[in-house]
Amino acid sequence: MAAVLLQAFGAHAQQNDQYPLIPYPASLQAGSGTFTITAATVVTADPAFTDAVALLQRLATPVLGKPLKTGSAGKIVLRKDAAITAAEGYRLSITAQKVELTAGTPAGMFRAVETLRQLLPAGMEQPILTMKGLPVAKPARQPLVLPALEIADEPSYAWRGIHLDVARHFFSIQYLQKLIDLMALYKLNKLHLHLTDDQGWRIEIKKYPVLTQQGAWRTFDKNDSACMRMSATNPDMAIDAQHIIHRNGKTLYGGFYTQQQMKDLVKYAAARYIDIIPEVDMPGHMMAAIHAFPDLSCEGGSKWGELFSTPICPCNEGTYTFAENIFTEIMNIFPSEYIHLGADEVDRKSWEKNTACTALMEKEGLKNSAELQSYFVKRMERFFQSKGRKLIGWDEILEGGISATANVMYWRSWVPDAPIKAAANGNKVIMSPGSPLYFDNLPDAHSLSNIYHFHVVPQKLTPEQGAAIIGAQANLWSERVPSENRADYLYFPRMIALAERVWSKQLDFGAFEQRLPAHYKRLEQLHVHYRLPDLSGFTAQNVFVDQAVLDIQKPLPELTLHYTTDGTLPKRNSPALDKPLIIKQPVTIKLAAFSPGGNRGEIYTLDYKKEDYQPAVATFAPVKEGLQCQYYKKYFKNTGGMQGLEADSQFIARDLVVPPSVNAPSFGLQYTGFIDVPETAVYSFYFLCDDGGVLTIGDKVVVDNDGQHAPIEKSGQVALQKGLHPFRLDFIEGGGGFSLGLKYGVGNGTPQIVPDSFFKH
Structure with missing residues (x-):
């Protein structure tokens, strides 16, 4: 072909x-x-x-x-x-x-x-x-x-997709049309709509009108409140007023799509050769439905548990009647070959305590609740097949065993063998791992490269197994995406990098970077609120001994840079940074780039502090290569949780690569020793981690990147004399796959990996 x-x-x-x-x-x-x-x-x-x-x-x-x-x-x-x-x-x-x-x-x-x-x-x-x-x-x-x-x-992969969660926050039909047009521009062909979840039911079901009458609306929840707080410094985080109503003395937030609106959208997408894949997530993530129909769960209602919300009950025939009625209407709206069942993050505790479930498990020869979930999935798949459709589920459907005809959407980066197991079982696989394809994770300077170099076909697969990988998809979960501008910012330009990765046979990231600026101009014309390219030439925490120079080379010539020193947010009428800025006194600078159309980029807060060079330390015994490392096999919310605990084990680390012996699902590491710098200078450090980490040199916290979060890089500076300096790097992983990397530069020079020879103990 x-x-x-x-x-x-x-x-x-x-x-x-x-x-x-x-x-x-x-x-x-x-x-x-x-x-x-x-x-x-x-x-x-x-x-x-x-x-x-x-x-x-x-x-x-x-x-x-x-x-x-x-x-x-x-x-x-x-x-x-x-x-x-x-x-x-x-x-x-x-x-x-x-x-x-x-x-x-x-x-x-x-x-x-x-x-x-x-x-x-x-x-x-x-x-x-x-x-x-x-x-x-x-x-x-x-x-x-x-x-x-x-x-x-011609394309490299058949499945080239984008996902949007319209359940946590609602998006207008007009925005979905805009997204479809942009997908078509970049030759993407699958739009996966996450239509229901605990926080909202967004699709009209004529047999059960209460699902949208009640489930499509809510009072503001904790994520809405968090967005409102963040909107004080970022207008993109404001709740969209067009989705707020007042009913019975209450302020409600939400919305839903009528069946006719969705049918029209399906036609709009089909005219652009894009399939809309609907997802009605069950048996978990069904709180919005269970609140309307309490008998759907084994407990008679739904509440938040230790893990997730109470799911629907797979041991009640009424559950299947309800589910089949729902999906019959879904299939009448969406002609897509694929229907997404979800079936992820199911808290099965209520099933394990239910006598009807115990009886069903005994009757069907099911050994545990994972197999009971698989029973539900297989039964729904048979119903889908009776209607000429194919089932997709998130990769948890593998846990209790699945048929070879089910399609697996892989998302759990921390379960790297899931696509391998699926391919070996004969299942088709869509690659959608959280890192780097969860676009709700904040973008940074490495995002485009990470997407572009992503292995669509896992390297461990044989060529025969690799044929099971039908493509890839990026997901945008909307808990913290309250506006269409925010969605644009998170999609673009990452969507463009993904589009080339899954279509092109000639992959050259350097050439891609040279072609990308022309697309910023096109996005500008199309009123896309894209993320501007990163600025460089500084760190978040900056130091100087005599003076510092803020000199930024604009990534695009048409951008203008504006800054403030009074704590206010930079605007287009703020002072322009159009020449090097000499800094001789401590100051906090807020800096942002602006496109010709007024699109504001990241707001960078740059702290400048004056300090003397830290003196090097003398040791009484010869130092050896590497760092001492304490290993804690425990879950930590932040690195402070390791303080005062006895380590489970310790070893000498030659570098900052986490060794295979560190294999606990959640853990903490403390690297201690010295860093041996070759010259007296101000050093910049760039600390990438997932989840959290803190870098301390001497008595100074140089980079604070602590807490549970997706991969993100933070930076800071420290003034050091030539020689040895006490070094400590604390790192935690909460479960779900980790990233750890440390780069350095002299002043604002080009960042590079810290050489192993710098580390001593």
């Missing part, structure tokens, strides 16, 4: 950064000259390609002032070619005389037109927004000029 498409051009051609396409095509050869689309340009298309023609007209009409003409012998030709057998494969040929797009399927042709779109100027997007009625400045019409080239392209 691939060979048919790519033989003509060669699959391994070097990337040409003159063409800022993302995802990058399998093959691209530059041509000579350009082709200009004008109002007189005629389009000729095979009748199968109506959606692609409609997209082409949506792109051209607002710029040209009228639709392109259609007819025979056109200069833009959309031609069907049965020899292109890849489901979404296409060819694109542009010369000075003609544009020819060729595909074997309507989906492939639609992807071809999206590639054509990226070759056109970013400014063309503004008239499109004007057509949609969005408030944009009146754009100047510009020629639609295409560079001459030849492209042959």
